[in-house]
Amino acid sequence: MSDTHAQSVAFVRETEIPQQPPPMLESGAVKWVRENLFSGWFNTIMTLIALYLVFKILVGAAPWFYNGVWDAGSIRECRDILAGKTGACFAVLVDRWDHLVFGFKYPQDAYWRPLIAFLLLLVAAAPALFGKYLPRKMLILTAIYPFVAFWLIWGGTLWLPVMVAASIIATAMVFRLVEGMAISTRQILAGAVGLVSGLGLAWLLFKGAGELVFIANNIGASGLSIVPYILFWAAGIFTYVCFIPMGIFVGYAIYQSAEDGGLVTIVTALFAIYFMLAYLLGPVSGTLNSIIPLELQAVPSRDMGGFMLCMILGTVCVSLSVPLGIVLALGRQSNMPLIKGVCVVFIEFVRGVPLITLLFVANVMLAYFMPPNSNFDLILRVIIMITMFSSAYIAEVIRGGLAALPKGQYEAADSLGLNYAQATRLIILPQALKISIPGIVNVAVGLFKDTTLVSVISMFDIVGMIRGPIQQSTDWISIYWEVYGFAALLFFVVCYSISQYSQWLERQLQTDHH
Amino acid sequence: MTTLADQPVKALNGSFKLSMLLNDTRYRSLTFQFIALVAIIAFMAFVGGNLVRNLTEAGLNISYAFLGEPSGYDINQRPIEYDSQSSHGRAALVGLLNTLIVAFLACVTATIFGVIAGVLRLSNNWIVSKIMAIYVEIFRNVPVLIWILIIFSVMINVAPSPRDFRGDDPVASMMLFDSIAVTNRGVYLPKPVLGDGSFLVFGVFILSIIGIFAFRSYSRKQLFDHGRLIPTFWPSVGLFFVPAILMQLILGGPISLEYPALAGFNFRGGITILGSLIALWFALAIYTGAFIAENVRAGILAISKGQTEAAGALGLRPNRIMSLVVLPQALRVIIPPLISQYLNITKNSSLAIAVGYMDVTGTLGGITLLQTGRAIETILLLMLFYLTVSLLISFFMNIFNNRMKLQER
Numbered sequence: 038m039s040d041t042h043a044q045s046v047a048f049v050r051e052t053e054i055p056q057q058p059p060p061m062l063e064s065g066a067v068k069w070v071r072e073n074l075f076s077g078w079f080n081t082i083m084t085l086i087a088l089y090l091v092f093k094i095l096v097g098a099a100p101w102f103y104n105g106v107w108d109a110g111s112i113r114e115c116r117d118i119l120a121g122k123t124g125a126c127f128a129v130l131v132d133r134w135d136h137l138v139f140g141f142k143y144p145q146d147a148y149w150r151p152l153i154a155f156l157l158l159l160v161a162a163a164p165a166l167f168g169k170y171l172p173r174k175m176l177i178l179t180a181i182y183p184f185v186a187f188w189l190i191w192g193g194t195l196w197l198p199v200m201v202a203a204s205i206i207a208t209a210m211v212f213r214l215v216e217g218m219a220i221s222t223r224q225i226l227a228g229a230v231g232l233v234s235g236l237g238l239a240w241l242l243f244k245g246a247g248e249l250v251f252i253a254n255n256i257g258a259s260g261l262s263i264v265p266y267i268l269f270w271a272a273g274i275f276t277y278v279c280f281i282p283m284g285i286f287v288g289y290a291i292y293q294s295a296e297d298g299g300l301v302t303i304v305t306a307l308f309a310i311y312f313m314l315a316y317l318l319g320p321v322s323g324t325l326n327s328i329i330p331l332e333l334q335a336v337p338s339r340d341m342g343g344f345m346l347c348m349i350l351g352t353v354c355v356s357l358s359v360p361l362g363i364v365l366a367l368g369r370q371s372n373m374p375l376i377k378g379v380c381v382v383f384i385e386f387v388r389g390v391p392l393i394t395l396l397f398v399a400n401v402m403l404a405y406f407m408p409p410n411s412n413f414d415l416i417l418r419v420i421i422m423i424t425m426f427s428s429a430y431i432a433e434v435i436r437g438g439l440a441a442l443p444k445g446q447y448e449a450a451d452s453l454g455l456n457y458a459q460a461t462r463l464i465i466l467p468q469a470l471k472i473s474i475p476g477i478v479n480v481a482v483g484l485f486k487d488t489t490l491v492s493v494i495s496m497f498d499i500v501g502m503i504r505g506p507i508q509q510s511t512d513w514i515s516i517y518w519e520v521y522g523f524a525a526l527l528f529f530v531v532c533y534s535i536s537q538y539s540q541w542l543e544r545q546l547q548t549d550h551h
Numbered sequence: 552m553t554t555l556a557d558q559p560v561k562a563l564n565g566s567f568k569l570s571m572l573l574n575d576t577r578y579r580s581l582t583f584q585f586i587a588l589v590a591i592i593a594f595m596a597f598v599g600g601n602l603v604r605n606l607t608e609a610g611l612n613i614s615y616a617f618l619g620e621p622s623g624y625d626i627n628q629r630p631i632e633y634d635s636q637s638s639h640g641r642a643a644l645v646g647l648l649n650t651l652i653v654a655f656l657a658c659v660t661a662t663i664f665g666v667i668a669g670v671l672r673l674s675n676n677w678i679v680s681k682i683m684a685i686y687v688e689i690f691r692n693v694p695v696l697i698w699i700l701i702i703f704s705v706m707i708n709v710a711p712s713p714r715d716f717r718g719d720d721p722v723a724s725m726m727l728f729d730s731i732a733v734t735n736r737g738v739y740l741p742k743p744v745l746g747d748g749s750f751l752v753f754g755v756f757i758l759s760i761i762g763i764f765a766f767r768s769y770s771r772k773q774l775f776d777h778g779r780l781i782p783t784f785w786p787s788v789g790l791f792f793v794p795a796i797l798m799q800l801i802l803g804g805p806i807s808l809e810y811p812a813l814a815g816f817n818f819r820g821g822i823t824i825l826g827s828l829i830a831l832w833f834a835l836a837i838y839t840g841a842f843i844a845e846n847v848r849a850g851i852l853a854i855s856k857g858q859t860e861a862a863g864a865l866g867l868r869p870n871r872i873m874s875l876v877v878l879p880q881a882l883r884v885i886i887p888p889l890i891s892q893y894l895n896i897t898k899n900s901s902l903a904i905a906v907g908y909m910d911v912t913g914t915l916g917g918i919t920l921l922q923t924g925r926a927i928e929t930i931l932l933l934m935l936f937y938l939t940v941s942l943l944i945s946f947f948m949n950i951f952n953n954r955m956k957l958q959e960r
Binding site: 076080083088241242245246249255269275279372373375376386388390392393397398406407408409482489492493500504517521525529533 | 584589592596599608682696704707708899901902904912920926930937938942
């Protein structure tokens with residue numbers, strides 16, 4: 038063999054070359070830098086520009102942070118300490134910490150209450166957020182939390198929230214009781230309840246019809262207002278015609294339901310909770326409080342402020358708007374034209390206007406629609422409007438989830454003989470909600486950010502505090518980077534963690550194989 | 552077994568019982584809707600009755616006559632003629648135009664920011680993609696109101712005041728040959744003044760644009776019919792600029808520029824872009840840009856990798872793959888969320904009230920409401936306006952979306 042090669046090839050290697058390390062340029066950090074930062078002239082230019090930008094930002098911001106003054110009484114003192122150097126004046130955060138977090142009216146000796154409420158929020162939210170890893174019984178904490186938090190933040194007597202919770206439990210017990218009754222007993226109950234609610238409804242409708250005619254006469258039939266005039270008259274006549282049949286029908290329906298017990302149980306429970314909340318709540322909690330006083334200093338709603346107000350609005354409105362959004366989405370999917378129409382008009386109207394206009398409504402317009410001399414809290418009005426606003430968006434997200442379900446799921450539920458409520462609760466919603474989690478979380482984050490808009494209607498949330506009492510005080514006149522940066526940081530931490538949680542949850546709920 | 556078969560027959564035979572309204576699925580939905588109708592009417596009666604009583608108690612009525620009365624306040628940015636003697640209706644119209652101006656500017660800018668950031672976030676340049684990720688996360692997770700206020704405060708506090716431009720040795724000076732002045736009250740730009748014959752220049756300009764389109768379609772025809780490749784870029788650029796500039800020179804400069812100049816304590820002449828407009832515009836653009844960047848990224852990622860590889864196999868360069876193969880397909884995924892971002896910009900522009908930019912919320916829902924006290928009328932008009940704009944935008948964008956949609960067979 039070697040002879041043949043000897044003629045044709047000059048040199049043949051007979052042993053293997055020892056392994057060499059790869060060239061410097063093709064390994065380790067150098068390779069990474071070459072591939073990720075300097076591959077080609079375009080990339081190189083971009084890298085250089087990016088590095089220059091980062092350098093500029095660092096050079097600008099580092100001394101600002103590094104020289105920051107943490108201890109000063111006013112912006113002038115701060116500037117004296119800095120003596121011409123660039124530097125932040127973080128002293129404003131120290132000086133006005135309470136204002137930024139709690140607002141300027143919340144009583145100082147009660148700051149521990151919202152703080153505990155916040156810590157409890159983390160505890161109470163955990164079983165709902167990390168349901169897989171915590172015992173199911175801990176959900177009781179989540180259920181108790183709203184009452185505790187209300188008492189801690191608003192103060193007043195503990196017996197009030199306790200009695201509300203007790204009424205809810207009592208109502209549930211009434212529900213169970215009626216459900217478990219013998220049919221003959223229930224028939225008597227259904228007769229009584231049907232009679233009362235039929236009469237009550239007829240009376241209410243009779244009053245309503247009178248009201249409609251009163252409105253129509255007030256509008257008058259001149260010019261353009263002829264249209265609402267006719268509409269209200271028509272509605273009034275309609276109600277006059279149907280108030281007796283409606284009363285009879287509803288009463289009859291409740292009486293009829295004695296056998297299977299659906300309607301009569303619900304109506305009885307409603308009667309029970311109405312009676313307890315309207316007539317028992319005040320006196321009983323008052324008496325209990327005079328026997329065993331368990332009271333915290335009461336704080337009116339208009340004294341809430343700072344980041345606390347944003348947190349209150351955010352948590353309350355998100356938790357209220359999810360169920361409302363589900364109802365709206367189901368209504369929009371319904372095959373009953375009237376209910377579908379109402380939901381579509383509501384959703385499209387709310388999505389078409391900015392939140393600010395709805396807050397204006399809460400601020401100046403809502404009072405006109407309430408009974409004269411009734412006077413309820415601005416914060417409550419704002420909660421109602423923000424909840425309406427976000428529930429429309431959540432409804433659209435959930436509608437997307439419902440539409441994404443294959444039709445077979447609906448048909449399978451039907452073929453199992455489930456009725457609408459069972460099919461929706463057991464088959465449709467669990468899947469649709471799973472699909473819509475990212476969307477719902479997006480809406481929730483957006484809603485939490487939108488709580489800053491209440492500063493426009495002169496409520497003192499964190500932005501309102503900065504723009505009002507802080508920037509306009511003589512001590513901290515027109516300071517902006519430090520305070521707005523702090524507010525931005527707070528929002529960033531909360532919103533970023535929520536969106537990270539949603540991504541984690543999405544991975545947890547993934548049941549298909551990837 | 553017999554009951555199962557008998558029941559429907561019985562029902563069909565028409566022995567209608569009242570209980571069927573509740574228990575029979577065929578009638579139950581009617582019952583529910585009837586109850587819903589009664590509930591709606593009852594709600595209207597409650598709300599309307601309260602409204603009427605409250606209004607009579609306050610001695611008010613619902614009337615839109617105030618729209619014709621003189622407003623008595625000034626507006627700092629007037630796209631149409633307006634002074635304090637003009638009516639409230641005209642003030643609302645000015646505000647409306649201001650809303651549309653800032654919304655349009657912010658939509659265009661946000662799209663540019665968003666597309667750039669979205670594409671760069673997918674870049675294989677590590678540092679660039681990380682910077683874009685940081686940009687998106689920071690801007691998405693902080694309320695837009697805070698961004699508007701930060702940018703507005705920076706403008707007020709960092710930009711020089713007009714006073715600084717005075718004197719022999721001024722602290723600040725104008726940019727670009729004394730044509731642009733950046734002050735804390737706003738930015739002053741030269742304003743084109745149309746003299747005699749300027750319509751000729753415009754006419755030539757429009758003709759040359761038509762010419763560009765004609766030339767491009769001609770060159771495409773040549774390419775498809777005869778396989779001849781005619782370069783189009785430089786001729787188009789030439790056609791765009793040269794004839795109009797030539798015409799301007801021949802006619803002796805009918806279109807001239809009016810430069811802003813210091814007069815007293817402020818700049819006069821030229822176009823003023825208010826500081827509040829810039830703050831609102833820039834904040835809305837950069838905030839919404841972060842959302843659009845995410846939409847763009849999602850759209851690009853939705854295009855399967857095979858498309859990129861196939862285009863690469865055909866020998867296209869990376870930037871041509873992006874512009875010819877990936878982006879046109881990604882556009883279909885991007886457009887629907889983009890529409891809702893445009894709607895968000897329009898609605899968020901109502902935050903103008905926080906920086907004193909007189910949009911429709913500031914005029915109609917702000918000063919007019921305070922001066923006339925007609926809360927219900929002004930707020931209803933305000934909602935009507937936003938509703939109309941939202942519906943119009945989604946209507947046109949849906950048409951556009953339908954034209955862009957993949958024609959499936």
